[in-house]
Every structure is written in structure tokens, then in C-alpha cells.
Amino acid sequence: MALRKVKGNLERMFDKNLTDLVRGIRNNKDNEAKYIAQCIEEIKQELRQDNIAVKSNAVAKLTYLQMLGYDISWAGFNIIEVMSSSKFTYKRIGYLASSQSFHADTELLMLTTNMIRKDLNSQNLYDAGLALSGLSCFISADLSRDLANDIMTLLTSTKPYLRKKAVLMMYKVFLKFPEALRPAFPRLKEKLEDPDSGVQSAAVNVVCELARKNPKNYLSLAPVFFKLMTTSTNNWMLIKIIKLFGALTPLEPRLGKKLIEPLTNLIHSTSAMSLLYECINTVIAVLISISSGMPNHSASIQLCVQKLRILIEDSDQNLKYLGLLAMSKILKTHPKSVQAHKDLIMQCLDDKDESIRLRALDLLYGMVSKKNLMEIVKKLMVHMDKAEGTTYRDELLSKIIQICSQNNYQYITNFEWYVSVLVELTRMEGSQHGHLVATQMLDVAIRVQAIRHFTVQQMALLLDNVHFLTSGSAQSSTMAEVLYAAAWICGEFAEHLSEPQATLEAMLRSRVFALPGHIQAVYVQNILKLFANILTKAEENQDVDGINKLCEIVAANMPQFVSSADLEVQERASSALQLVQYLQKQVNKGDFGLASEVSALFVGELNPVAPKAQKKVQIPEGLDLDAWINDPPSESSEEDDDDDSAAVLRGINTTDIFVKSDRIVDGYYGLNNKSDKTPEPTEEELEMRRTARKLEQANNPHYLKSRANTKVKNDLNKNLSEDFFDVPVAEIELPVSLKVTGLASPDSYLNLDKRNKTQKKKKKKGKKERDASTDEEDDSYPLHVVNTDIGEMPEGAQLSDDDEDGDSRPNDDPHKALDINLDEPLRDEEKLPIRTHHLPDPVNHIIKSKKKHHKEKDKNKDRKERSKEHRKLKSKSKNKDRNPIEDEKLHGGDNLDLWLGHDPSGYQPVTSDGEKQAMTSEKLPTNSSRSEKGAGESVGSLGKSSKKEKKRSKELKKEKKSSLKMKEGYEEAAGISTPSKEVISDLQGQGLADLQGHSLPSDLPVDPPGGLPHVVTSYTKFAGDKTLQMMYECRLLPQESNQIVLSVLLSNQSQSLVKELDFSVCDTLAIKLIRGDCGNQYGIKLHFQLSPGSTSEAQFAFEVSDVTQPQKLRGTLTYIIEMSDGIASHEKLDFSLLLPCSSFMIGRLPHRDTVTDLLRGGQLTHRNSFAVSPVNRDFSQVLSLVCFRSHFTLVEQVEKTASLYSRSLLGHHVCLLLKADPSSSQISVDGKSNCESLLAALMGELRGFLQVPPA
């Protein structure tokens, strides 16, 4: 064997290893591909061998080839083989290869689940580490689901190295398996306070990543982070925390106020630039979120700006860059503070580093004022001339325009200047921003009426010098777009042209056809406008020659447009040509006066339309766009059904066109066919025709010409006159279409095809008033008036910025799924999936003893199966015993409102137990398997009460539903929580019956004389808040050897309805709540509601496995309190309950002789005694008290000596001998038992209450 191994190794030595491969590739530079192909063949050979060393060598080589771009997914199986090697060396190679080549969609991953689980649970620290590192690169949804629990377990590993990795890993799990987030979150939260700073840092990292995408769910963690921020010295972590706060503050301005001070301190104290920078960033975020209401925040702003200045002045380019970046954030809210540093920013414009120049440009935006605008723009223009590289130049150009046009040209005092700047900008070569410049030109020309004359002149010049824009290098440039604007402006405002004829000729010049189609189209249209303008003038002067000449020029040059490649241009040019020729004919005939008609084509003023106007057109009341206009056509219709509905739908979308057309047709055919007499069509026929017509119309907007669908058409022709009587009906059904047709004035709007078609003529009336008002507003601008209207909007519509509402994240963004409320308590079904064998259904735990047998069996079975987990749990349960004060401190901050309210005393203590529950029950699906495992491992209900937290109604419903389900369960589990005392009363009564023989001490509640055995209640208050009071009493079930019943009285002390009570306790090793058939959960839902002032009782059975020590129960009661105004809020009440040993004592004497037998038999080996001097009590009172409080039975009393007996639930015997010493008035108590600790505990108890004087 050994020999073979050595032999294998020797063979291996001469295989190519990674180094050889790399060297080979370097030596074969010329035919690298061929060499690598050859290597891959060798690798394939090696992979076929059995020797794992050879295989791993091959895989290592593959990993290298992967980096060079070779797909190695074909070797996935071999990679997995190497991963599963038991040797760390090979495993490492395997995991590296898998992390480089596997991804979430790799199908082979399903083979890896068990192997990875094995590695995660490996004894070797680094095996688990490897598995985690590898898994983080390729984890899939399936793996996340299957391994979530194992990774969770690693969170509590004793090794910080693994905890750290597991914490980071959880983030990846959440991304792929969002359901894990809620169950896992409590433990993740614990890790924020891990003793190891690396783990802490990792946890902060994960929470930051989670919170960055869904900040609102993590607001409640703010106190924890705040504490970390003020105590930690780990800069990495501080940076993350501070970044996180930056994301949280916009949601909670109060948080911002609390942060300002510590952040300012950090800014002053830290020497680490990275931390300083993040602090400044977050302070800025804070200041933005609370921009009002902070009196002294100007100081903070000043501090930030000052520090940023230091960064910007630094010689380190990185700091300079970041300084400018942060500065631009301040700029948005506090431009004044930034403006003070104009000099510095202007300096940065000259920086050699382009990134810095771009950042500085961003800032310039806020630097400008009316005074310095021209200066700054001039500087930028100079830069633009000098700049190399078109991208930077383009950036400059767009910045110039952005700076000038901001806030409706707020800073421009002289628009002639601006127009000249725009014209100047057109000279820039190779720019991609032609469209931007063109838009600006149009905008200025339209909005600034005073400047129009100048603008038009300039545009005429541009048109005259087209060659500058279209020549040479302009191929890649879009500057020709400017001609679009120029042509339109010259045409539209032709009256401002000094030489319209020259401009017209310039536009007709031959180079024009080289321009893009849409520009040519504008040319044609505006040539007509110019033509109309000149014609009008000529006509006034009776200049027939001039008109003739004009027409000739146009007619001569128009054909070049007619032959344009662009359809639209062709069409427009042909009509224009016909029009001009017709005009010429008419003029030559001596028919004047046509000019006014031609110009009538272009009357009407064009107003800017608001960008969102189309969207804002309100749907008229009563119009349902989804409803059928006509009844949906029946199947029997001639037409294909699909076509039909499509036609109707399309008909709705384009109603204006059709209704309009209908009218024309109506008139036309109406005239011609009036005399035709056709038989009255039946209702059915009419309906059929209507549908047919609709289809026809929808398919062909120009349907007057169309005769394609002959069958339908024939029908139509036959019955046209009747048919069209129906049309008005259709119109009435479509109120919207009527309105739209009313405003159609096609000619004047033709040029505005990009704009909104739905603007209404009515608006025109308002126009003048608006202009007047803007005039007033703009008084401060001496030179030109800008029409700063946002543009026309439909009536009643408001312009808003947030039209795009809703989550803008793409649907496949994993973070969308992680938008989960973490403050809600965990629901029953929320748990991490675990690996389980199929277990029998949980047995109903009712107070009937029959089912006990099954339970025992299950228990044993489970124990075996889970012994491993058991061990883990045990080690964990140690951690559990944290002292409550610490817990309080830890969780007190949970109440964000209180925390933010600067009220340190208002911390609402929330014991950690409530938060630590879940896991046990998750891991152990049946009650029976829970025994002796304790509650150590837990993921908790994130229960937390926050006043502002409001439940969404949907969830409420869900909960209601589940509580209903619970109810059914409880009816089977009789007696557990029925609000009735009867079940127990007679049991206790028996114990008490013995007491009846003796006079009851006066300080005890006395039964009604002669009454039936009745429970003497000794309810003790153990918890309460302002809404609820909780009292308890402990009762025993003698026929159940190991159960007690806790009867809890809940009284509602508030004025509101309390409902959805959920009682949950944290099971301990010794005592467990029996949860009926709802086996897996932690709490029990109470199915009653508490009206104001009412009291109800609930009873809970507990299984007790250790009676020898007093037991402490901790738990939580959650409930919903519903105010009178319908607001419901979740509340939580934590309690802890000390059950003394006497609670587990049954005071019944099986047989008179039992005690004698016991004492004689010597079983009671343990002894304990004490003496007390009971205050104000005589012997009989003491005796009664002992019997009552500690559940003892009086066996025999001889004068001042009495013997008592009791036994515990689990059958321990305790005998007491009470003797009163008349001389010292002391009572000595002697106890004997077969259980030492039980006896000691009981004696302690007795001594305790005997010393207390009666109330």
C-alpha cells in the first residue's frame, strides 16, 4: 500500500504542475492557444485517473486557465471530487476552483449540499472556513435553504474566525433565501455585540448592507449602532456605521439631531481621513434631512465646509476629489456656504486631473449668480477651446447650458448674450449635444419675447452659413440639429426677419438635402411659412412680379425636397409645391387676396406644454377605459373573436380619429345616398355591422380609401345611410372623444407633433392673464422677460415631481425580497428549514394521562437522533444565563421612540428571553423531544413594542385566521387555557380538605362555611403594565405525575380593547410549557379578548422534570391593544415568575402509615432543621400556614408538636416535625427527606415566610 503511494507520487512528479503550465504558456507566446489546447487534453487525462493528488493538480491548472478566459465548467464534477477530499490541501484547491467557476445556476451544486454541510461542521477550523469562503461565491437558493441552519449554528461557534465568516455568509443566504432573514435576525443582532471585534465588524457590515437597501426596517437598531459608534475605536466599523446612519437619517429626523453632536466630536477628534470624510458625509445627510428646525446647524455646516476645504486644498488628489464630491452634496441645500469657496473651485477647474475637473464643474452649478454668470461661462468657453477629448468638451458644453438655464434662466440678465453664447457653442466640433443647444434656442426664442428679434436675426445668420455646421468633421457631430431650431424660429417668427427673401433663399439652397429627414421636414414647413409671410407683404405692395419671382424660386427648388429619401419630407414638399404652383396660377389670373388665406394656414400662437401634461389629462368622470364600449361581441359574430376585441380596444385608444372620420363620412355619404331606400336592418344586423365597421376602422385609419375587406365593405355600402345614423350614438358613449375633437386645429399644431395633442383651445384665454402675472413677477429682470410657465397643463392637474412612485427597483433585485419588517414578532411558520427525519405528528398534550406512553417512546427516539444537537445546545445554554440587568441594558434601547426622546429613564426593559426563544422549538419539532434541552438556542421573536408601529390590516387578518386555527386546537386540549376554574377546583380542594379540620389562621382567606370544596385563591401579581395586570396561581394535578397548572388572571385596566393575546414562556431544562397540539411554536394564543376593565383567566399546563429546585419562568405576553379610534398597536409585556419548590408539592397522604413506614424504613436520609420565632402567630396558625403555603398535610398533632407530610410531583417524600418551644416561644422545624436539595429549598421557603409577620 505504502509502496503504491510512493509510486504514485513518483509518477506525479513528472506530471505538469501549475508552475510548469504557467512557464509553458510563457514559453509559447506565439501559439498560446494551441499550447493551452494541448494542456487541456492532458488535464482531461489526469482527471480520469483515480489518484486524488493528480486530480487536484489538474484542477489547480484549470483554475489558472479559467483566469485566462477558458470555460472550465465541463470539469465541474471533478472539481466537486477534489472538494470532497479529506485532505485540506486538495480541498482548498477544489474550493478555489469552485469559487471561480461555479455560480448560483450551476446544476451540479445540488451534489454538494451534504459535502458542504460536512465541511461546515468539520472539526477543523479551516475546513469550515474554506467551505464558507467558497460557498459565499456560488451559493444558490437551494443551498441557502438547506444550509441556513448549519450556518446559523456556526454563528455561535466558539471560534471568532468562524463566527466572522458565518456572519458574512448569512448575508448571502438572505439574498438567496429571504425567508431566513426574520428567524436569523435576532442572532445576527446579538453578533453586533460580539466580544470579538472582527465578528462585530462583520455583523455591522451585514446589517449595513441590508439596511442600505431597506433602511426603514432597521431603524429600531439605531440605538445599538449609536452605542457602538460612541464606544468603538475600530475605524472600519465606524465608517460602516456612520454610512448606515447616513441612510437612516432621512427616515427619522430625530435620529439626525441625536447624531450631530457625536459626529461633530468625531470630526474634531479623528485623524483618519477616511473616517473624517464619512462623518462629514453623514452630517451633510443629517443636515439635509433636518434642514429646518435646527437653530444652530449653520455651525455644523460651516465645520463641514471648512474641513472639506482642507481636503480640497490637500495635495493628495484623492482627498481633493472626495472633498469636491461631498461639497456638491452640501451645495444642494446650502449653496451659500459653498459659494464662499468659489475661488478654490475655480482653481480646481484648471486641475490636470479630469475627474477633479468634472467634479468642480458639478459644483459650478451652484456657484453662479447674476453677477458672475458671464464671467464663469466665459471661463468655461476658454476651457472648452483648450480641452482635448470630446467627452470633456461635451461635458463642458452641457454644463454651460445647465448653468445658464437653471431655474428658468434665473441668472441670465442679458439674453442677447445668451443667444450669442448658444450660437458660439454651435461652432464646437464633434459635439454630441447639438440637440441640447437646439432645444435651448427654441426655448429662449419662445419664452423670451423681447429677444425674439435678435434671436431670429442670429438664426437667419446660421441658416446662411449652413456649411459651417455640415462641413467636414461634422459627420460624427450632431450640431446640425441646431438648424432644426434655426429653421423653425425663422419660419415661425418671420415677421422679425430683416431680409426674409434672403433667408428663404438660404433655406432653399441645395446643400440642404444632406441634412437628416426631420430637419428637412421642418425646412419645408418653414419655407412655406416664410413664403406666406413674403407673399403677404408683396400683395400689400401689389408687386405681381415679386410674387411671380418668389413662386418661381420656391417651385424651382422644392423638387429637391420632393425627391428626398424621407417620406415625411416628400409628402410635405409635394403639397407645398402644389400649393405654390396653384397660387402662382391664381396670381397670374389676377386673383389677389390669396396671401391672407395662405398665412391663415399658420396663424395661432404656440405655447409651451408642460412636460407631464399628457399624463395629467384627467379621465372624465364616468369614463371607464377598461369597460366595453359596446357589448362584447358574441361568438356567433362574423368576425374572428380575437380581432373583434382587439378592434374595440384599439377603437378606444384612437377614438378621436375615428369619430372625426365618421362625421366626414356621414356628411359625404349622407348627401349622396339620401335618396337610396334600403330596407330597415334588424337590430342584429346593425350590431353586426357596427362591429364590422369598428374592425375596419381600427385596421385602417384611412379607411375611406380602403376596399380591402370586401365582404364587410359591401355590407356597409348597402346600408350606409342607416349605418351612419348610429354614429352619433357611439359618440355619446364616448364623452372624451367629443372633447378631443373640439380642439383639433391640425394646421397650427402640425409642427408640434412631439408635443401634447390634447391641449385645449380654452387655454388660450388664460394665456394673457398668465403673461400679465409673469410680467409682474419678472420685474426684477430689466432686459428681457422670460415666460417661466411650466407650460400648459390640463385643467385641474398639478405638476408634481413624484409621478414615478412605487419601488423603482427591478423585480429581480434580491433586495426587494428582503424588504421585511423585522420588528414584528416571529410567526409560527417562520423558521429555518431543518434536516429532519419524518417524525410522527406531535401528540396532543392534554391533561389526560393516556397518551403518555407514546410520548415517552418518541422522546427516546428523538433523543438518539438528536444527541448531537443536544450537545451543542447544552453548551449554548450556558450563555443563556446572562444576568437580567445586562439584558435590560442591552435591549432597553429597543424602544426607538423613547430612545430618541432623550429620556434615559424611559428605557423599556425587555428581557432577552422573549427574544431568545424560537430556535429550540424550531430545532425540535415535537414537544416530547424538547425535554432537557433547554432554551439556550434561540432565534427570538423580535418582539418589540413601538408605539408608532401600526399593523397592516392584511397581517391582522392573517393573525386572526391563525388564532382561529389555534382555537380549534385548544378545544381538544381541554383545560389548558379555558377560562374556567372548575377543572382544577376539586383537585386542590382535596388538599385543602385536610386543612379544614384545623382552624384556619385569620390571615388566610376563609372558605364560605359549609360550602363545597372551593379553591382558596392565592393569586399573586407577577407582572403588569398600564394596560394589563397579570396574577398567577399554581395548582397541581395529583393524577399527573409531572405536571402543574399555572392559572393566570389577566385583567385589563385600560379603556381599550385588548385582543390577540399570545402567551409565551421560555422553557427551561426543568419546566416546559405544554403547548397542546401546536407543537412547534413557542407561545400559546389566547382566544379571548379583554374588554376594558374585564378579567379573564387562562390556564397553562407545564411539564416539570425537576422539582428539587425553585424554578424561574420567564416569558412574554404579546397583545394587540385596540384604541377606540380604531388604531391598534402591538404591545408586549415581559414577566418572570419564580415557582418555589412548594409549588411542586402534593400535600396528600396516600396512607396513614406511609409516614411511619418511611421514617422507619430509613429512606429519608437527608435532614435539615431550623428554628424561628414566628411573629404574632400561635402554633396552630403556623401549622395552617405551612399546610397552606407549602402544601403539607398534617399527619399527627400532639399539643405543640406536629408532624407533617408532603410529596413532590416526582415522588420525593418530605416529612416535617414542628415543635413549639414554650420557653423561647420559638418553633423548631425538623425536616427529613430523600432529596437533599428539595428539602433545603423547602426549608428555606418555610423559614422565609414564617419570619414575615402576618399582614
Next chain:
Amino acid sequence: MIKAILVFNNHGKPRMSKFYQYFNEDMQQQIIKETFQLVSKRDDNVCNFLEGGSLIGGSDYKLIYRHYATLYFVFCVDSSESELGILDLIQVFVETLDKCFENVCELDLIFHVDKVHYILNELVMGGMVLETNMTEILTRIEDQNKLEKQEAGLAAAPARAVSAVKNMNIPQQIKDMKLPDLPQAIKDLKF
């Protein structure tokens, strides 16, 4: 989150690539190529941040890089990472390499890309920063190397001898990669 970590030389040859988001091999090569083009045309005295590599991420992502002698170390990160922090992380990474390889040079990275990966795995896990403390990182790496040696034991001795013989052919390894002085700002960031 860190989306990718790339190491390539002055000619754009990849020396190590780690993607924390899945891209197929062709895409990976393309990203490396594009990143190289973006980074290589920048002077050494300009800032180390670069916005807008179009292939990875989008507007939220930044390239943060450092140039050491013949190698570029590029991290592609989103806005949840601190720019200066990542610069420092690169420094920690390179210093760790320097310690592990004793005066690291490009050749070390060429022939031991697997080791580079192992080292990186101790710094960054699944795109999140795992550890920044160099001592801790070095301990972990040494521990694992020890483990590997233990496993190899005697059986590996002949193999080691052979590889030593093979290595003799390598031309004198040039140890030219020197770490430049850190800017003050970075030195301040202590962990």
C-alpha cells in the same frame, strides 16, 4: 459590497481576477480589458477613483485602484464602501502579499496565483470585507500553510525536490516591486 477584484499588469494581462458576481468567462475577459483601458490611460498623479465602468454595475459603482510598479490592483465597489477605506484595503492586500512572498513581484503573482487567492480569501469574503488586521490575516495564512505542510509530510518531499529542480530554470526573479510611500491620509487609518 465589492463586486470584483482585478489584478493585471501594465499590458493588461490578468494576474488575478475575482468576481463576486457571476459573469461568464468571455464577459470576465471583456471587463478586465475595459477596466485596463480605463485605468491605464490615467496618469499616476491623478486620483485613484474612477466612475463609470459600464460593464460592471452602473452609476452606483466606482473603480478604485492602485498602481504598483508593473501591476494594477483594481477594486470595483458600490457606494456602501468607503473610498479611502478600500484604498487602504488594497494597501493591506499588497502588504500582505509582500510579507507572504517576501518582496513580492509580478512573477510571484504569475506563478502563485492560487496563493494570492488564498490570501485574498482572508481579506474579503463574498464581496464583503472580512478582516483588515494584517497580523490576524498573516496568522490565518500561516496556520493554513502549516496544515498543508503537515498533510504533505514525507510523501511530498520528493515532489518538492523535483519542483526545486524545475524552479532552477526560472530566470533570476526580479524583485522590483517596491511599495511606494503611503500618502499621509492612508497611514492615519489604523486598524
